[in-house]
Structures are given as structure tokens and as C-alpha cells.
Amino acid sequence: MAYxxxxxSGKLQTGxxxxxxxxxxxxxxxxxxxTYRTWGFTGAGITYGASDVTDSSGTPKxxxxxxxxxxxxxxxASAIYSLVVPSGLTTPVKDTNTGSxxxxxxxxWSGNATTSTLxxxxxxxxxxxxxxxxxxxxxxxxxxxxxxxxxxxxxxNSNESIATTGTSFTQDVVQQDGNVSQAGAGDERTASxxxxxxxxxxxxxxxxxxxxxxxxxxxxxxxxxxxDTPELxxxxxxxxxxxxxxxxxx
Amino acid sequence: xxxxxxxxxxxxxxxxxxxxxxxxxxxANFAAVTFQLxxxxxxxxxxxxxFANPFSDPAMAITFGMRWSWDGGATFAMSTEGIQHGNPxxxxxTDKHGNPVMTPDVRLGLPAISDQxxxxxxxxxxLSGGPVSTGLTVTETTVP
Numbered sequence: 001m002a003y004x005x006x007x008x009s010g011k012l013q014t015g016x017x018x019x020x021x022x023x024x025x026x027x028x029x030x031x032x033x034x035t036y037r038t039w040g041f042t043g044a045g046i047t048y049g050a051s052d053v054t055d056s057s058g059t060p061k062x063x064x065x066x067x068x069x070x071x072x073x074x075x076x077a078s079a080i081y082s083l084v085v086p087s088g089l090t091t092p093v094k095d096t097n098t099g100s101x102x103x104x105x106x107x108x109w110s111g112n113a114t115t116s117t118l119x120x121x122x123x124x125x126x127x128x129x130x131x132x133x134x135x136x137x138x139x140x141x142x143x144x145x146x147x148x149x150x151x152x153x154x155x156x157n158s159n160e161s162i163a164t165t166g167t168s169f170t171q172d173v174v175q176q177d178g179n180v181s182q183a184g185a186g187d188e189r190t191a192s193x194x195x196x197x198x199x200x201x202x203x204x205x206x207x208x209x210x211x212x213x214x215x216x217x218x219x220x221x222x223x224x225x226x227x228d229t230p231e232l233x234x235x236x237x238x239x240x241x242x243x244x245x246x247x248x249x250x
Numbered sequence: 251x252x253x254x255x256x257x258x259x260x261x262x263x264x265x266x267x268x269x270x271x272x273x274x275x276x277x278a279n280f281a282a283v284t285f286q287l288x289x290x291x292x293x294x295x296x297x298x299x300x301f302a303n304p305f306s307d308p309a310m311a312i313t314f315g316m317r318w319s320w321d322g323g324a325t326f327a328m329s330t331e332g333i334q335h336g337n338p339x340x341x342x343x344t345d346k347h348g349n350p351v352m353t354p355d356v357r358l359g360l361p362a363i364s365d366q367x368x369x370x371x372x373x374x375x376x377l378s379g380g381p382v383s384t385g386l387t388v389t390e391t392t393v394p
Contacts, residue, residue: 019333025318094333
């Protein structure tokens with residue numbers, strides 16, 4: 001079993017501190033994984049709260065803040081949140097943060113573990129330079145099928161845009177600076193093999209910057225990542241059991 | 251990168267409710283669409299306090315963004331947007347130089363369902379706790 005993206009919000013970006021929200025095209029499937037990657041800047045220092053990302057109900061279903069680096073004054077910040085879709089989830093899902101300059105993306109994934117979903121996390125608070133990384137090497141556990149990255153560059157008053165991004169990763173969303181926004185990127189890597197070691201996501205900046213990078217990996221069901229799942233009529237068939245049989249019967 | 255203003259509404263007083271703009275076909279090389287509220291018209295630009303309208307009322311909220319269609323505008327299955335609340339101090343946000351801004355904006359890229367992007371969108375804004383005076387500007391960004 002591998003991670004498959006069901007739907008996503010595309011880029012969400014504000015320069016005025018608006019809450020950012022997404023109403024999916026179809027109600028997220030119970031048991032799937034919702035993720036939210038974000039980065040931003042605000043003059044007084046942005047803080048990504050533990051309960052910032054929720055559904056719309058009066059008793060909200062709250063995303064878990066899996067990895068984050070908050071910024072002090074004039075620095076960027078980045079965070080990754082996730083939520084295994086519970087029954088009763090209401091949309092739109094929301095980021096209630098009001099930091100001035102924020103960019104983000106919501107995704108719904110299938111193929112995830114529904115318990116012990118989060119595998120591993122790492123943060124890298126990078127010093128000034130023209131390149132940046134998630135660290136010297138990120139190792140997943142035995143069942144990881146997805147790695148997500150969010151990076152924010154420093155929020156100074158110059159153009160500090162990203163020149164290139166995402167070595168060994170796919171760039172899902174990027175925001176340039178232009179001295180009116182907050183440069184950063186949201187990258188991802190899916191894998192059908194277990195236990196990836198030494199993962200490094202890298203970026204090149206237009207000018208020397210400091211940056212805040214976070215990475216988080218997520219599990220497939222126990223034992224699922226190492227399986228070579230056979231297909232029947234293009235649909236998975238075999239080990240992994242109930243969900244796949246349910247698909248065949250649907 | 252080319253920014254093209256594709257829709258404007260001159261500043262006027264909006265009552266509570268939803269304003270929907272005409273549907274637009276997503277152009278080739280589409281990168282993002284920006285929806286900006288121009289709230290300074292008719293209001294003091296500084297010190298952003300003591301408005302006659304509810305910009306300083308936390309109960310005021312403007313939800314503004316895009317509804318996306320995969321069937322040429324017959325149905326709009328998905329939406330992405332921002333929500334701007336009134337602020338007791340009248341200050342909504344500051345620009346990178348620390349100056350207050352009264353031009354709330356959201357910049358939205360293409361969403362996807364099963365990796366398929368939409369083909370049509372339309373801007374909308376929903377106001378509660380109003381009325382407020384604002385103009386609207388929609389700008390498409392394309393990258394050759």
C-alpha cells in the first residue's frame with residue numbers, strides 16, 4: 001500500500017493575516033489523512049499554535065501540530081499539521097492563525113496508517129547562507145510512505161526568493177518573496193518502499209538568508225510499505241485485506 | 251510573470267450576504283489568482299480606529315476567495331478562501347515595513363481532485379456583521 005493524494009487545496013496565501021480555509025471537492029473519507037503545510041512571517045514574530053488548524057464544527061476536530069519552528073521578530077516560521085479524518089468532520093477546514101504573511105496547502109491522502117500515523121519529525125533552524133536543507137539526513141521508520149516538508153526563509157526587507165527547491169522531493173507549492181511576501185516552499189516525497197534513510201531536501205536562495213525547515217514522515221499500515229501489492233483490473237488486490245476487498249466490492 | 255486585473259468592483263457599501271462574481275475559464279499558464287478587498291476608500295487610512303463601519307468589530311467577518319469547477323461552471327465542487335475578521339484596534343495586518351494595511355488579500359493556486367485541476371472558477375465574498383464599504387479586485391497571474 002502506498003500513499004495516494006486524493007485531493008488538495010492548491011496554494012493558499014495571504015498578505016493580510018486572513019484565516020486560510022479549504023472546502024474539499026468531496027467530503028474527506030473517514031480514516032484518510034489530512035495534512036497542512038504552512039510557513040509565514042509577521043513583524044512581531046509568528047507563532048503556529050497547537051490548535052490553529054481545525055474543522056468547522058462548534059466542537060472542532062483539531063489537527064495535530066506534528067513539527068514546527070516558530071519565529072522571533074522578523075524571522076520566518078514553518079509548521080506541518082495532520083489529522084486522520086474522524087467521523088463527523090465538518091468543512092471547510094481552517095487555519096485560524098492570523099500571522100500577516102502566510103502560505104499553505106491542505107492535502108487529503110489515502111494509504112495511511114490510521115493509528116500511529118506519525119513516524120518521525122525533524123527541524124532545522126538554518127544559519128545564513130545561499131542554500132538550505134532539512135538537515136544532514138532524515139531517517140524514516142520501517143513503514144513510512146510519505147515525507148512532507150515546509151520551509152520558510154528569513155523575513156527581512158529584501159528579495160530573498162527561492163531559486164531552486166526540492167532535491168529528491170516534489171515541490172507542491174512555492175511562494176516567492178519580492179519584498180512583499182514570505183518566500184518558502186512545501187515539498188513532498190512518497191515512497192512504496194520502507195525505511196528511507198538519509199533523506200535531505202535542499203533549496204537555493206536568491207540571496208543569503210536564514211531559514212526554518214521542518215520535515216515529518218507518516219506511516220502506512222504496519223507491514224504495508226514493504227509489500228508489493230498485486231493488482232486486479234488496475235486495483236490493489238491481496239494482502240492488506242479489508243480495505244482492498246472493500247474497494248473491489250464497492 | 252504577468253499579472254492581469256480581470257475583475258473589479260468599485261468601492262461601495264456591502265450588506266450582509268454573499269456576492270458572487272461571474273465565472274471565468276482558467277487561462278493557459280495559470281499560476282494563481284489574487285482576490286483583494288480595497289477597504290480604505292471612504293475610511294481614514296490612519297490611525298485605523300473609530301470607524302463608523304464595523305471594521306473594528308471582531309464579530310465582523312469577510313470570507314472571500316474562489317469556488318472551483320471541473321465541469322465548465324455547471325457545478326463548483328471545491329472552494330479555497332480567506333476569512334478576515336474585524337479587529338478591535340482597527341488594524342488588520344501590517345506590510346513588511348510595519349505599515350497597517352486595509353487591503354486584505356488571498357492568493358490562490360490551482361487545487362486538484364485526483365491530480366486533475368479545475369477548468370473554471372468564480373470569485374465570491376460573504377459578509378457577516380456588516381455592512382462595510384470596500385471595493386474588490388481579482389487579478390490573474392500567468393507564467394509563460
